[in-house]
Amino acid sequence: MPQRVSESKKEVTxxxxxxxxxxxxxxxxxxxxxxxxxxxxxxxxxxxxxxxRAPQGTIAGVSGFQLNFGSIEIFTPGDRCxxxxxxxxxxxxxxxxxxxxxxxxxxxxxxxxxxxxxxAGYLDQRNPLEDNSLGKYRVIEIDVTKLTxxxxxxxxxxxxxxxxxxxxxxxxxxxxxxxxxxxxxxxxLKEKFxxxxxxxxxxxxxxxxxxxxxxxxxxxxxRYEVKxxxxxxxxxxxxxxxxxxxxxxIAAAQKADLPLFYGSYPITPASDILHELxxxxxxxxxxxxxxxxxxxxxxxxxxxxxxxxxxTASSGxxxxxxxxxxxxxxxxxxxxxxVNVQRGGPSTGxxxxxxxxxxxQAFYGRNGEAxxxxxxxxxxxxxxDTAFEAVRxxxxxxxxxxxxxxxxxxxxxxxWRLKSAADLPKITAPLIQKPNAGDAFLxxxxxxxxxxxxxxxxxxxxxxxxxxxxxxxxxxxxSYDPENHEKMVKLRAEKIDKIALSIPLQEFDNGFATGKxxxxxxxxxYGAVKTAVKEMVEEGYSVSHIHLRYIFPFPRNLEQLLxxxxxxxxxxxxNGQLVKIVRSEFLIDAKPxxxxxxxxxxxxxxxxxxxxxxx
Amino acid sequence: xxTIAEKPKSTAKDFSSDQEIRWCPGCGDYSILKQVQTIxxxxxxxxxxxxxxxxxGCSSRFPYYMNTYGMHSIHGRAPAFAxxxxxxxxxxxxxxxxxxxxxxxxxxxxxIHLLRRNFNLNILLFNNEIYGLTKGQYSPTSPEGKVTKxxxxxxxxxxxxxxxxxxxxxxxxxxRAMDRDPVQLRDVLREASEHKGTSLVEIYQNCNVFNDGAxxxxxxxxxxxxxxxxxxxxxxxxxxxxxxxxxRLDGATPVVVDLEVGEYAVDDLWVHDKTDRFKAGILMRxxxxxxxxxxxxxxxxxxxxxxxxxCYEDLLHNQIKTAYERKGEGDLDALxxxxxxxxxx
Numbered sequence: 001m002p003q004r005v006s007e008s009k010k011e012v013t014x015x016x017x018x019x020x021x022x023x024x025x026x027x028x029x030x031x032x033x034x035x036x037x038x039x040x041x042x043x044x045x046x047x048x049x050x051x052x053r054a055p056q057g058t059i060a061g062v063s064g065f066q067l068n069f070g071s072i073e074i075f076t077p078g079d080r081c082x083x084x085x086x087x088x089x090x091x092x093x094x095x096x097x098x099x100x101x102x103x104x105x106x107x108x109x110x111x112x113x114x115x116x117x118x119x120a121g122y123l124d125q126r127n128p129l130e131d132n133s134l135g136k137y138r139v140i141e142i143d144v145t146k147l148t149x150x151x152x153x154x155x156x157x158x159x160x161x162x163x164x165x166x167x168x169x170x171x172x173x174x175x176x177x178x179x180x181x182x183x184x185x186x187x188x189l190k191e192k193f194x195x196x197x198x199x200x201x202x203x204x205x206x207x208x209x210x211x212x213x214x215x216x217x218x219x220x221x222x223r224y225e226v227k228x229x230x231x232x233x234x235x236x237x238x239x240x241x242x243x244x245x246x247x248x249x250i251a252a253a254q255k256a257d258l259p260l261f262y263g264s265y266p267i268t269p270a271s272d273i274l275h276e277l278x279x280x281x282x283x284x285x286x287x288x289x290x291x292x293x294x295x296x297x298x299x300x301x302x303x304x305x306x307x308x309x310x311x312t313a314s315s316g317x318x319x320x321x322x323x324x325x326x327x328x329x330x331x332x333x334x335x336x337x338x339v340n341v342q343r344g345g346p347s348t349g350x351x352x353x354x355x356x357x358x359x360x361q362a363f364y365g366r367n368g369e370a371x372x373x374x375x376x377x378x379x380x381x382x383x384x385d386t387a388f389e390a391v392r393x394x395x396x397x398x399x400x401x402x403x404x405x406x407x408x409x410x411x412x413x414x415x416w417r418l419k420s421a422a423d424l425p426k427i428t429a430p431l432i433q434k435p436n437a438g439d440a441f442l443x444x445x446x447x448x449x450x451x452x453x454x455x456x457x458x459x460x461x462x463x464x465x466x467x468x469x470x471x472x473x474x475x476x477x478x479s480y481d482p483e484n485h486e487k488m489v490k491l492r493a494e495k496i497d498k499i500a501l502s503i504p505l506q507e508f509d510n511g512f513a514t515g516k517x518x519x520x521x522x523x524x525x526y527g528a529v530k531t532a533v534k535e536m537v538e539e540g541y542s543v544s545h546i547h548l549r550y551i552f553p554f555p556r557n558l559e560q561l562l563x564x565x566x567x568x569x570x571x572x573x574x575n576g577q578l579v580k581i582v583r584s585e586f587l588i589d590a591k592p593x594x595x596x597x598x599x600x601x602x603x604x605x606x607x608x609x610x611x612x613x614x615x
Numbered sequence: 616x617x618t619i620a621e622k623p624k625s626t627a628k629d630f631s632s633d634q635e636i637r638w639c640p641g642c643g644d645y646s647i648l649k650q651v652q653t654i655x656x657x658x659x660x661x662x663x664x665x666x667x668x669x670x671x672g673c674s675s676r677f678p679y680y681m682n683t684y685g686m687h688s689i690h691g692r693a694p695a696f697a698x699x700x701x702x703x704x705x706x707x708x709x710x711x712x713x714x715x716x717x718x719x720x721x722x723x724x725x726x727i728h729l730l731r732r733n734f735n736l737n738i739l740l741f742n743n744e745i746y747g748l749t750k751g752q753y754s755p756t757s758p759e760g761k762v763t764k765x766x767x768x769x770x771x772x773x774x775x776x777x778x779x780x781x782x783x784x785x786x787x788x789x790x791r792a793m794d795r796d797p798v799q800l801r802d803v804l805r806e807a808s809e810h811k812g813t814s815l816v817e818i819y820q821n822c823n824v825f826n827d828g829a830x831x832x833x834x835x836x837x838x839x840x841x842x843x844x845x846x847x848x849x850x851x852x853x854x855x856x857x858x859x860x861x862x863r864l865d866g867a868t869p870v871v872v873d874l875e876v877g878e879y880a881v882d883d884l885w886v887h888d889k890t891d892r893f894k895a896g897i898l899m900r901x902x903x904x905x906x907x908x909x910x911x912x913x914x915x916x917x918x919x920x921x922x923x924x925x926c927y928e929d930l931l932h933n934q935i936k937t938a939y940e941r942k943g944e945g946d947l948d949a950l951x952x953x954x955x956x957x958x959x960x
Contacts, residue, residue, distance in 0.1 A: 037957045233960060237953045247950060254947050261703055281938035283945030286702050286931065290695065291728040298692040299699030302668070305686055306703035324689050332686075418956065421947040457684035457700075457707055460663040465632070465678050467687025477634065478679060
């Protein structure tokens with residue numbers, strides 16, 4: 001037995017990469033669940049090719065799963081990775097720039113044969129594992145394919161099926177490397193293959209073989225220890241962003257005591273919300289896969305008219321198609337939740353990559369004066385709270401609400417401390433049961449919040465007609481009167497402005513209330529900015545961090561908070577959108593930091609830009 | 616001791632809203648509005664359970680004139696609004712009001728999907744073969760060669776046959792009526808309202824401003840008898856000034872026969888069977904315009920086709936019911952908890 005050293009690490013980032021058929025996502029999520037159960041804080045980010053089965057062995061076909069886990073609080077899936085697991089040459093070529101200098105490459109050498117090298121585009125089929133080009137890294141070569149087959153030599157499975165479990169070998173090896181138990185994955189395999197015991201057996205055999213390979217092979221002298229993180233007490237589960245969002249919608253509908261109607265047309269990266277909601281029909285969820293994006297939103301508006309909470313989700317191109325209906329929802333003044341899981345644009349753009357470039361679309365993407373409240377989720381787990389809040393605002397204020405997420409947090413995952421149903425506030429819909437003006441019903445008679453009553457078909461005495469034509473104040477009858485139109489535009493805007501009274505005041509995420517630089521972020525940039533600011537504050541920089549959930553209307557103290565700083569920097573994954581709104585709204589010289597590469601910010605990028613303010 | 620006063624029956628007037636009607640004087644829409652207001656009390660629905668949903672266009676102002684629930688939505692999308700509404704409350708009596716541009720051009724997609732899903736609701740498609748609200752461009756039902764503001768040299772668009780389109784989308788109730796024949800229109804509307812499923816009623820409607828007389832050959836009392844035929848289930852297809860003409864099928868080809876010649880009698884005629892998909896299809900394809908003198912195949916009116924098929928909203932609510940039976944009413948705490956948790960103490 002070789003002498004083994006155990007090295008302690010605060011955090012580790014691993015990137016699993018391989019062909020889209022290599023089981024990369026499953027390997028990553030298994031390592032994630034095991035580490036989460038162990039007590040690490042964790043954050044994950046999968047990346048898929050846009051094509052379902054891109055040509056095998058090519059760069060286009062590489063699928064990745066990055067996870068950052070640690071004994072400290074983790075806010076992002078990691079800037080650069082410590083370990084890069086590559087199942088073939090293309091996976092190495094596509095991801096080498098994400099590896100830290102000195103990081104480890106675990107390479108399946110069976111994926112570096114002449115054919116794979118050629119498909120990956122290595123010149124003259126030059127093998128990077130053999131030409132000393134990887135001198136800056138620690139390379140661990142394993143013939144995963146061969147070892148997998150060997151560990152299954154007594155199995156009756158065919159060669160193809162045997163090869164399919166090679167991801168388990170890699171997983172087993174990493175479990176060994178990071179001192180993890182196999183129990184969680186064993187449980188998973190037993191559930192997944194409950195109907196085919198031979199697959200449970202073969203996958204377990206390979207998983208154990210990978211683990212034992214680390215243990216018995218004398219090549220490896222170091223194992224790593226990543227202790228549990230000091231997380232707040234409580235019970236946790238792992239939550240993906242889109243899943244958290246769907247569950248948040250259900251929870252809110254339950255707390256409003258109303259049926260949930262979800263009209264949706266499939267689109268990447270929002271479809272998982274439809275999948276999740278369709279599974280929960282016993283929560284009075286009516287999910288409807290509509291014929292197109294327009295029908296998705298208009299069916300939801302029809303449902304809201306009938307007293308359900310109408311909801312829809314899409315991504316940028318689909319939201320563009322919903323524009324006219326959004327205007328209608330705005331003038332009808334019915335509840336509607338519209339989720340945009342943003343992706344790279346314009347047009348079809350980068351369907352599987354992330355971006356925050358639809359903020360202006362949410363603000364202004366309609367004809368006429370059609371203000372719609374906007375809130376944004378900051379992390380996978382925050383999708384739950386923002387979804388709940390989106391429903392609350394929509395129902396209590398009788399308005400469509402935009403909820404912005406993006407591909408990065410929609411597909412990412414992190415631990416979520418359970419909430420109980422009792423912890424969640426009740427949502428009160430302004431439903432009306434009888435006429436509100438003697439015997440007459442006035443559908444646009446507002447309450448002190450500027451909110452009109454919600455009269456649902458089926459109630460005698462409340463029969464009324466609504467529509468997209470301008471309405472007369474109070475009666476809702478069609479009106480072309482100039483004075484009335486201006487009044488109605490302002491009443492609708494005031495109603496939205498008054499939402500600011502029902503949302504919390506803005507707080508600092510980190511730093512003092514005054515100082516040199518305030519970084520103002522929104523949406524999925526939260527983790528990277530938080531990580532950067534945390535480091536800088538610890539080092540004594542005069543930096544503070546405000547992260548916005550409520551983008552329209554802004555929290556009513558935001559202007560005052562920003563006024564306490566010499567500089568305001570707004571990092572965004574777009575060409576500068578929130579920054580324009582902040583500048584025009586508050587007349588401050590906020591400066592942008594933009595990245596438009598379909599990728600999230602790294603904390604280093606935030607930090608480098610922030611440091612420039614201190615030169 | 617108490618007596619229960621019988622609830623007074625509602626009348627057409629009860630279904631009329633207090634809003635001033637703003638269609639052009641002489642518009643065919645007035646007649647359709649009146650017939651709808653007339654049949655609703657007859658079919659026994661109560662105002663609070665009725666919803667009219669329209670798109671955009673002249674006809675789509677209809678809901679404002681009905682003292683029921685209503686929504687004047689956006690162009691072409693009324694079927695989708697109605698789908699969400701019907702899923703949310705299957706008990707409502709839902710009427711989609713649309714026109715040839717609204718239903719067949721901008722909203723063509725929603726129409727076909729509504730028909731295949733077979734929601735239990737009624738579509739009244741006001742066909743005037745013109746865009747009225749935008750002041751006179753050709754529509755998807757305008758005949759080839761039609762000269763309009765946007766087709767000064769004549770339309771080169773091949774028109775839709777709305778009924779054949781509905782049949783192609785597997786519509787379960789397909790009918791045609793006209794504004795100028797209120798009796799037949801009411802008959803068709805009544806049957807449409809009784810049908811469980813999506814009922815499509817195409818209604819020829821005269822736009823006396825931009826397309827006056829488009830259907831004159833079918834509605835004019837001098838020509839109507841020879842150019843139209845009102846088909847009734849189980850009855851032979853007789854038409855003509857003196858019930859002297861008939862339709863018979865020669866294979867799959869309809870042929871007009873003169874009953875007075877002696878070659879054919881009523882017994883030889885095509886007997887309408889609205890459950891026969893194939894023959895209903897032939898009837899829908901009778902789409903050429905006959906001459907005023909009765910030359911050619913008359914334009915059929917009435918209920919062409921009717922079939923029973925499960926409605927989407929029933930199937931959906933059955934699934935929901937099954938989910939409740941299998942899993943019990945959703946427990947929010949269990950949902951929040953999920954399957955894999957760990958505890959930090």
